[in-house]
Amino acid sequence: xxxxxxxxxxxxxxxxxxxxxxxxxxxxxxxxxxxxxxxxxxxxxxxxxxxxxxxxxxxxxxxxxxxxxxxxxxxxxxxxxxxxxxxxxxxxxxxxxxxxxxxxxxxxxxxxxxxxxxxxxxxxxxxxxxxxxxxxxxxxxxxxxxxxxxxxxxxxxxxxxxxxxxxxxxxxxxxxxxxxxxxxxxxxxxxxxxxxxxxxxxxxxxxxxxxxxxxxxxxxxxxxxxxxxxx
Amino acid sequence: xxxxxxxxxxxxxxxxxxxxxxxxxxxxxxxxxxxxxxxxx
Numbered sequence: 001x002x003x004x005x006x007x008x009x010x011x012x013x014x015x016x017x018x019x020x021x022x023x024x025x026x027x028x029x030x031x032x033x034x035x036x037x038x039x040x041x042x043x044x045x046x047x048x049x050x051x052x053x054x055x056x057x058x059x060x061x062x063x064x065x066x067x068x069x070x071x072x073x074x075x076x077x078x079x080x081x082x083x084x085x086x087x088x089x090x091x092x093x094x095x096x097x098x099x100x101x102x103x104x105x106x107x108x109x110x111x112x113x114x115x116x117x118x119x120x121x122x123x124x125x126x127x128x129x130x131x132x133x134x135x136x137x138x139x140x141x142x143x144x145x146x147x148x149x150x151x152x153x154x155x156x157x158x159x160x161x162x163x164x165x166x167x168x169x170x171x172x173x174x175x176x177x178x179x180x181x182x183x184x185x186x187x188x189x190x191x192x193x194x195x196x197x198x199x200x201x202x203x204x205x206x207x208x209x210x211x212x213x214x215x216x217x218x219x220x221x222x223x224x225x226x227x228x229x230x231x
Numbered sequence: 232x233x234x235x236x237x238x239x240x241x242x243x244x245x246x247x248x249x250x251x252x253x254x255x256x257x258x259x260x261x262x263x264x265x266x267x268x269x270x271x272x
Contacts, residue, residue: 036251084250094249101248110244110252114259117237121264124233131272146269153266161257169242170250191246198242206234 028099030089036096037085040162041078047159048074057152060145068160077163084170091178092187093194168205173197 051058051069058065067073088095097106125131135145148156173194181193237260245253 096250110255111259114256118260118263157261157265202238
């Protein structure tokens with residue numbers, strides 16, 4: 001028995017320096033998260049710089065382009081997104097780009113799903129005259145028709161897709177799942193906790209799309225207030 | 232309602248495959264609804 005205890009103690013003693021070395025290093029998941037987040041926000045910043053240099057590419061874009069294409073607005077959203085990265089690094093929720101998954105699972109399948117939903121949306125718009133209603137509303141408010149150039153649309157909407165999801169999903173979901181499921185419940189009931197926060201956010205996002213935009217505009221207001229404080 | 236369902240699917244992708252997967256769903260959606268459809272409708 002004593003020899004067993006001694007053996008266990010020696011194992012623990014051996015493991016301690018290893019654990020300390022592990023803590024001193026950046027874990028692979030954290031490294032992947034930071035690299036992936038750097039690439040995503042880097043793309044947005046590049047688009048913002050292109051917009052600053054070539055604003056004509058993005059002329060006649062939607063009002064949300066004012067946020068997506070501003071360098072300061074992009075930087076503000078990217079900084080807020082780091083909250084989510086911090087909690088993803090600590091928690092058990094999937095990282096941004098986990099090594100145990102294939103690129104097909106992380107990129108191709110979601111892209112195809114998005115395209116399929118886009119096709120479904122187009123079909124619905126053919127059946128329900130929503131486009132005519134939106135055009136009539138825009139005309140009644142005196143706003144111009146949304147028609148950016150092809151290059152502007154590709155760049156602007158890719159940047160918008162990244163930034164809008166940082167705002168609606170990345171900033172809130174990882175902290176809530178980490179604090180409630182990982183810490184309070186010892187890693188239990190992650191699914192319930194995840195969907196408890198993800199479902200209202202999924203409802204919040206479409207409700208705050210134009211013309212009912214009162215959330216994303218708040219970030220525009222942050223950007224505007226920063227601009228005012230500079231001048 | 233459609234937007235809500237799409238966002239739920241996005242959240243499912245985030246939980247199953249990570250945040251980058253969620254972003255790719257939105258990029259695919261915007262490619263059709265915001266880039267291609269306005270040019271061909």
